[in-house]
Amino acid sequence: MKLFWSYLRARLGAAALFLAFWAIFMSMAKLGGMAEDNIRYAAMLCLITGAIAMVFDGARFRRRHILLTEIAARTMLAEDHLPESADLVERDYQALVRALRQERAELVSAQDQKIRDMDAYYTLWAHQIKTPIAAMRLLLQQRADPADQPLSQELFSIEQYVEMALQYQRLGSDATDYVIRRCGLDDIVRQAVHKYAPLFIRKKLALRYEPCTARVLTDEKWLQFVVEQVLSNALKYTKTGSITIREAPGPALVIEDTGIGIAPEDLPRVFDCGFTGYNGRADKKATGLGLYLCRRVCRKLSHTIGISSEPGRGTTVTIGLAVTERVQE
Numbered sequence: 001m002k003l004f005w006s007y008l009r010a011r012l013g014a015a016a017l018f019l020a021f022w023a024i025f026m027s028m029a030k031l032g033g034m035a036e037d038n039i040r041y042a043a044m045l046c047l048i049t050g051a052i053a054m055v056f057d058g059a060r061f062r063r064r065h066i067l068l069t070e071i072a073a074r075t076m077l078a079e080d081h082l083p084e085s086a087d088l089v090e091r092d093y094q095a096l097v098r099a100l101r102q103e104r105a106e107l108v109s110a111q112d113q114k115i116r117d118m119d120a121y122y123t124l125w126a127h128q129i130k131t132p133i134a135a136m137r138l139l140l141q142q143r144a145d146p147a148d149q150p151l152s153q154e155l156f157s158i159e160q161y162v163e164m165a166l167q168y169q170r171l172g173s174d175a176t177d178y179v180i181r182r183c184g185l186d187d188i189v190r191q192a193v194h195k196y197a198p199l200f201i202r203k204k205l206a207l208r209y210e211p212c213t214a215r216v217l218t219d220e221k222w223l224q225f226v227v228e229q230v231l232s233n234a235l236k237y238t239k240t241g242s243i244t245i246r247e248a249p250g251p252a253l254v255i256e257d258t259g260i261g262i263a264p265e266d267l268p269r270v271f272d273c274g275f276t277g278y279n280g281r282a283d284k285k286a287t288g289l290g291l292y293l294c295r296r297v298c299r300k301l302s303h304t305i306g307i308s309s310e311p312g313r314g315t316t317v318t319i320g321l322a323v324t325e326r327v328q329e
Helices: 002-010 012-031 036-073 088-143 146-171 185-195 197-203 220-236 277-283 290-300
Strands: 181-184 206-209 215-218 242-248 252-257 304-310 314-320
Touching: 002 036, 012 036, 088 146, 146 197, 146 220, 146 290, 181 185, 181 220, 185 197, 185 206, 185 220, 185 242, 197 220, 215 220, 220 242, 220 252, 220 290, 220 314, 290 304
Parallel strands: 206 242
Antiparallel strands: 181 215, 242 252, 252 314, 304 314
16 A cells, blocks of 8 residues: 555656646647537546556656666675666766666775785784893893882783783684584683683682583683683772682583672673673773673674672673584674
């Protein structure tokens, strides 16, 4: 019905002109003395002819509408799929569409090249910056001066931010290689804990770790990255108390802390890119990328990640490791 009324509005001018000519014809015929029967017969023929023309024109209008709707639903517009132009104005419109498509293609190509160049630059930077970091780490180890402990800690933070930037670049690349196999969950967790052991000691936080027995289908490197990010957040926002790491049915990995917790209004957005929330704004150093990257990695591995928290009582992060189907973004 909507299409019918649209057609009537589009052909209103032609219909009005037809009725005007029909009225003129009928008037002249009557003034000329034509018999009433002949006038009625001529009027009927005119109306039938107009109705038939309207049916054919309406069918053509409907076909063109359906074709244009299908083209609009496609990602890329192909000029050879456009309906045949009926007049000069329609050909002008199609020429405009082709010009806009060409301009769009050039803009997309230029933007894609800019993104590739930027990705290449930041990837190169992330790799090159590792050399002076490693050199500084070696110099600090050779000095073995307790006064250098704050410097070691800051250097460790720099390493973490560089690693996050590199993983961010890798995650957005089409060339990211995933090695999906059965891995021991305990080995992955122990590597992450070993990496952050100095922070546990420095902050005097207790680690409650229950050895994991599950072997999960995953990519070991990327799952370890997720565990490290969650553990880093727990250490960052836990001043006193403990951090608990345990296995849950599913299988799943649960990381709990006794930190400052997360405000209820911030919980729905903690996985958004760049969102830092109340805690991040107070910390001044939060990037809002850690949990965002965790969610993206989990989606790519067909894992799940969820978080629950209560201000002043701590935060619990659950990483679901059951895999039914590998999902790529």
